Amino acid sequence: MEEQNQNKSSRRDFLKKSSLAGIGLSATFLSSCINAQAKEEKVETGVLNEMSKKLMSRFNLRYPLFQAAPGGEALATAVANAGGMGAISLTWSEPNDAYEMVVRLKEATQGNFYCNYVLHLGTRSLDRALEAGCPAVQFSWGIPTTEMVRKIRSAGASLGIQVSSRQNTLMAMDHSPDFLICQGIEAGGHVQGTSYVADVLAEVVEAAGEVPVLVAGGISTGHDMRNVLNKGAAGVVMGTRFVATRESDAHEQYKMRLVEAGEKSTVYTICFNRGWNAMHRVLRNNTFNVWEAHGCPLEGSKPGENDVVATHPAHGPIMRYSPASPFPEMTGNIDDMAMYAGEGVSRVKEILSASELIERIWVEFENK
Ligand SMILES: Cc1cc2nc3c(=O)[nH]c(=O)nc-3n(C[C@H](O)[C@H](O)[C@H](O)COP(=O)(O)O)c2cc1C
Known part of the structure; x- marks a missing residue:
């Protein structure tokens, strides 16, 4: 009987010890998992940097994400209302059309949009766009004149300039821009520079000092966004990815070709x-x-x-x-x-609405 009790107690002890060991083991295992996850999260989770926050508060944005020039008015409205920065291309617009478009966009949004001009093709609608209260003007393909900048400033609008090297960043900085866009050779559309973003971003960010720099070229996902924010960019500009949305004013067949495209397309x-x-x-x-x-x-x-x-x-x-x-x-x-189409086209897998896309990009960026 005593032997039986001893056996029972030793079995209990064994079970107790082994279950404690088990707990110990699983606790160690769990904590190493948590540590690994934390380590992984530290590297992988998207974190907004100070420049992103500055950019977002300057333009009243929920995300450090700008639409590029193409896509049209409906897309610009949708992007702005989803918390990004909408854009309209006014290079080819008649002055009165530009005026009316700016008025409509101001009514339909919180004013978080900009008007793009390809500078070396002309700015014939700029005066009317400013009269309508265009909140921000962004130039690509050139550095604006002092007179243009004076007009923009006296109309109370912000100024953005697209750059592609340290040299033209320093030229742009003479006009005290509110933001710069660093366009890389991976971009869709007309390509101003001759370098990939990875090769030029650091020198542009350095030359830009306290001015936020956004990256344009090959950005399609939140992972792409995280990658450039980790390298000092304040935000991203997406052209091709927004062309392939429901609201964009591109031909449906063109949108389909974007979705079908691969890495070498x-x-x-x-x-x-x-x-x-x-x-x-x-x-x-x-x-x-x-x-x-x-x-x-x-x-x-x-x-x-x-x-x-x-x-x-x-x-x-x-x-x-x-x-x-x-x-x-x-x-x-x-x-x-x-x-x-930019090189990021291979990561465009479906046509979404602008707000679905922005939400998805944010989830991918945060990676939670
Ligand atoms: C269809 C299309 C039209 C574009 N039109 C203009 C334009 O009018 N003005 C401009 O500055 N850039 C224009 N771009 C270039 C974009 O501003 C931006 O630099 C480019 O789309 C970023 O690269 P991604 O397409 O890989 O996102 C255009 C791009 C595309 C795809």
């Missing part, structure tokens, strides 16, 4: 240079392939250069090699047109 080229002879990044398509197969000839010897590839009901025929991008009202061979 874009080319950095001078191919679509009719009327604007500047480097750009587009989806590789039939027009590009045939031109390349002919040895990339200059204007005057380009294959099919007198072809009309599509038609716009108001603006008429669109010739092969035209820099015009596909808008919804166009008909014809949309696939042969210039379908601008």
Whole structure:
């Protein structure tokens, strides 16, 4: 009987000891997991830096995320109302159209949008946009004159300038901009610089001092955003990713081609240079392939250069090699047109609404 009790107690002891050991073991295991997770989170979780916070508070944003110039008014409204910075491209707008668009956007948003001008193509609607109360003007492809900056400042608008090197950052800094956009060669559309973001961002951030720098080029996800914020950027500018949204004013076929595109789908080229002879990044398509197969000839010897590839009901025929991008009202061979896309296009997997996209990017950025 005593032996039986001893056995029972030793079994109890054993069970007690082993369960304690088990707890100990699982506690050690658990705490090492938690530590690993914490370590991982420390590296992986997106954290806003001071410059991001400065940018967001300056423009009353919930996210350090700007739309790039393309996409149109409905997209700009949706981005702004989802807490990002909306954008409209006014380079080609009639002055009165620009005025009305700015008035509508001011009514529809909290004023968190900017007007983009490709400086070397002209700023004919700038005065009217400022009269309408345009809250921020952003220039690409050039440094504004002192007179332009004076006008912008006296209208009470903010100023943004796109840069691509230390040298033009220092030139931009002479105008005390409110923000800078560092565009890399991975960007979709016309590409101002000749360096990848990774090669130029540090020197631009350094030259910009206390001015927030946003990155444009190849940003499609919150992971992309986290990557550049960790390298000193205050925020991101997304062009291609926003073109592939429900609200964007791009042709549906163009949006589909963006979703289908893979890692090797874009080319950095001078191919679509009719009327604007500047480097750009587009989806590789039939027009590009045939031109390349002919040895990339200059204007005057380009294959099919007198072809009309599509038609716009108001603006008429669109010739092969035209820099015009596909808008919804166009008909014809949309696939042969210039379908601008950045290198981040391979991470564009579906057409979302702007607010769904922004929410998703934020979740990916935080990685929680
Ligand atoms: C369809 C399209 C049109 C663009 N139009 C303009 C423009 O009018 N003005 C401008 O400064 N940049 C323009 N860009 C370039 C964007 O401002 C931005 O630098 C670029 O989209 C960022 O790269 P991502 O497309 O990889 O996001 C355009 C880009 C695309 C894709």
